[in-house]
Amino acid sequence: MVNRNCRATLRLVTLINRQGHPHPPLSSSPSGIDACWKQLQRNNVHGEHKIVSFFSPLASSLKTRQWGVNIQSRCYGSASVLVQRNPKFSKLNDEDVRYFEGILGAKNVIQDDEKLITANTDWMRKYKGSSKLLLQPRTTDQVSEILKYCNFRCLAVVPQGGNTGLVGGSVPVFDEVVVSLSAMSKIISFDKVSGILVCEAGCILENIISFLDNEGFIMPLDLGAKGSCQIGGNVSTNAGGLRLLRYGSLHGNVLGIEAVLADGTVLDMLKTLRKDNTGYDLKHLFIGSEGSLGIVTKVSILTPPKLSSVNVAFLACKDYSSCQKLLQEARRKLGEILSAFEFLDSNAMNLVLNHLEGARNPLPTSLHNFYVLIETTGSDESSDKQKLEAFLLGSMENELISDGALAQDINQASSFWLLREGIPEALMRAGAVYKYDLSIPVEKMYNLVEEMRSRLGNDANVVGYGHLGDGNLHLNVSTPQYDDKILSQIEPFVYEWTSKHHGSISAEHGLGLMKANKIFYSKSPETVKVMTSIKKLLDPNHILNPYKVLPCSSIS
């Protein structure tokens, strides 16, 4: 299972491994999340070393030191860099727990094993930490006290929201203290005239959406994880989602945030002003920093009004170039009412139909290669429908689409969206999945999927889908179990290919732990140097979300 082309240090790894802990063979256990999870649990990482990847050019220098006796099995799923627990972080002791109980009250200081397991494991069950303490502050002051103390004691901290991230950025790597924002879930104010909402970071996105629905507004972002993800996490990771095409990214929609820095300083940038050109706009640093520069505690966001006429069409195209041309046409013909343009390939469609209950194929009469979902949002029902119908019929005459269905009511529209939003869940049910989220120029996007298919052949099911309108491909490789051989075929080829085409190795998922040392594929060393100095400025002890986002070599 180890690639023979590895470096010498890698052979050392395997030698020691074979002497120490024999890897459990990847048996052909029945597929399904529970069986996978049991197997993955045997590969659990304890102790101070975690082998995360074999191929990073930066890792080789780290590996030669500190082999030690405690080499444990590798981090399953995605391989990255050998990560060691930074010895300068203190270990948690009883005095610390008592101090936290003093600030938060015993109810909000959690050491209960079951709750800790949930907090330690990410949604994909790929990354598992070993934190012993979960804190649930209820006010910004409490967060400030916690961070002040942790900074003083040099205790590492992981801010956690809905824990729906896909790159391992929301769970501890070793024994960092988890600070969960879930208890801070109040909606503070809402201005009905301007549509500006101020709320705490722990509000679940779906709850905010229902609140706004009552007032006649919508959130500018919408993602499949909305039932669990929290707005603080969305802002900290600059989540994209399904409506980015129409409403833009969070950088444009977030008007202000309140964040707590590593030393406990509360930065109140919570303005509700549309325009404020006074000085450097620091909030943009926090948007997308994945919790490594500060903990976001309040958010003020501009919400667009809810428009009455929403139409969803589910279309079939015979090849990828028609999907592209369709996008160009849609931009022109539908223009201001276009609000979402998603695509999925036939493998993705089959997965959803097979694994998700309630999924129904709107175009059952034949197999199609590509499916496109178009949503329009406007204020005039009849004119929007006319526009959309004219566009669709025109595209059909020009043979851009081979078939399609138009949703006649809201239920049909939700069932179309289920086909697109249910793909991640269907992939989870199908077995193990390697997820990649890439920004690639639209013309070349599907070439990567086809190349991956030829590389992996029959060993894996390569699925491509994503936000075609934003040039964002979600490349997923589905296999019955996690297998390093397959992983070695995927990485670093995927990153190198993307880098060659001047794309981004992480369009919206962020870097987290999974891509912590891959930033150089998409950003220049000078840029990363400046990022590192900002991190040193705002978090000199590096206690916030360590081992993630920026490469470990640059931090130490």
Place this chain on the structure above:
Amino acid sequence: MKIMVAIKRVIDYAVKIRVKPDKSGVVTQNVKMSMNPFCEIALEEALRIRESGLASEVVAVTMGPSQCLDTLRTGLAMGADRGIHVDSTSALHPLHVAKILRNLVQIEKPSLIILGKQAIDDDCNQTGQMVAGLLNWPQGTFASKVSPSSNHPGFKNQAFAPTMWWGFPKDKSNMSQIGKKEYTHGTMKSLIGVVLDKEKEEVTVDREVDDGIETVQLKLPAVITTDLRLNQPRYATLPNIMKAKSKPIKKFTPQELNVEIKSDLEIVEVTEPPKRKAGVMVSSVDELIEKLKNEAKVI
């Protein structure tokens, strides 16, 4: 044989209903309207009967202001052959609708009328029964499902890739679920919930009633009203939407049909149901008994 289907334009099922501040009705301004779900099921049933070769034509009828034409177009896009729009701006109650339908029947002469069992805005559940009464036709209301046979070719038509990968057992639970029937052309009678016998001029309907399923056999011409589990309506696909543009829609007014729209019902007030109050914790059994006696007055 001709089938007539009555469809109604109502507030979309998924919309949150709000009562107007003056309590005279619900807010319909700027609210998404679509076809009544039961009417969709009725139309789907009619289309399946036609596609199985037992009927020649499906006519969709709708009544109301000009916006109802949108709903009629949806019906045509699903597959109805012709549309009839009875133009009326006044409120139409079930008896008016029934009278108009009776007079339309004398012009169109269908052998089967299929309607949804009730509309989701007024929940009257009266029109089908009234039509049957006025025409003196037999009625099979709350038509529901018939268990299909398991070796049915209809189950194979989902667009699965023919190659199975990984040797995973394919999840077949989808296919055996009742209610997830996909429709194929040239299907057998048993896929249809309503079983039509052309030679004997009869239709067998399984009705979902409170104490179970009742099977009735009706001599044609007859009236059927459809219940929720009868079928899953099809989506309107683009080729059909295109064809629908050229399908004829005949227009009538209630006066032409000799029906007087005289409102004998006046809506006095519309209020929301009372909001559910939070529960109260009691500290002892005595307090519970005291509350049950004095506040709830149940003992």
